Amino acid sequence: MQISQDAVVSIHYTLTDDTGKKLDSSDGTPLAYLHGNGNLIPGLERELEGKAAGDKLNVKIAAADAYGEYDKSLVQRVPRRALKGVGNVSVGMQLHTQSAHGVRAVTVTQIVGDMVTIDGNHPLAGQNLNFDVEVAEVRVATEEELAHGHVHGPGGHDHDH
Numbered sequence: 649m650q651i652s653q654d655a656v657v658s659i660h661y662t663l664t665d666d667t668g669k670k671l672d673s674s675d676g677t678p679l680a681y682l683h684g685n686g687n688l689i690p691g692l693e694r695e696l697e698g699k700a701a702g703d704k705l706n707v708k709i710a711a712a713d714a715y716g717e718y719d720k721s722l723v724q725r726v727p728r729r730a731l732k733g734v735g736n737v738s739v740g741m742q743l744h745t746q747s748a749h750g751v752r753a754v755t756v757t758q759i760v761g762d763m764v765t766i767d768g769n770h771p772l773a774g775q776n777l778n779f780d781v782e783v784a785e786v787r788v789a790t791e792e793e794l795a796h797g798h799v800h801g802p803g804g805h806d807h808d809h
């Protein structure tokens with residue numbers, strides 16, 4: 649079976665940045681996802697289209713097709729008191745802030761005196777992503793998986809209904 653819209657696909661993958669540093673990997677347990685439902689970054693789904701179990705691919709996804717270009721306007725300096733309710737604010741901490749566009753995940757990148765710099769970019773924004781992928785399995789999705797828009801069982805969502 650070839651990878652196409654709504655197929656359940658399991659992949660082994662290793663993700664590295666342009667310097668060869670490993671950012672993430674499936675680490676022995678394949679990642680299962682529902683193809684064409686926005687579960688993976690668009691650039692990777694496009695490369696996997698039409699592939700079958702056993703196929704290997706090595707792809708470079710440009711930042712724009714991965715987690716987006718780095719957007720300086722998402723970096724803000726706010727007084728520490730604006731983050732009330734958050735205990736000890738420290739560099740590297742992930743926070744959820746309320747903005748005009750809803751709840752947003754931000755990372756604390758700097759603290760100088762009473763001012764805290766928060767960055768709303770995805771941690772991988774602005775980076776090209778290099779994927780080493782091996783397709784482990786391709787199967788037809790169940791009706792329940794299609795209704796939920798994600799995969800159930802090993803490598804996928806594990807929840808009771």
Ligand SMILES: [Zn+2]
Binds near residue numbers: 796798800807
């Ligand atoms: Zn579900």
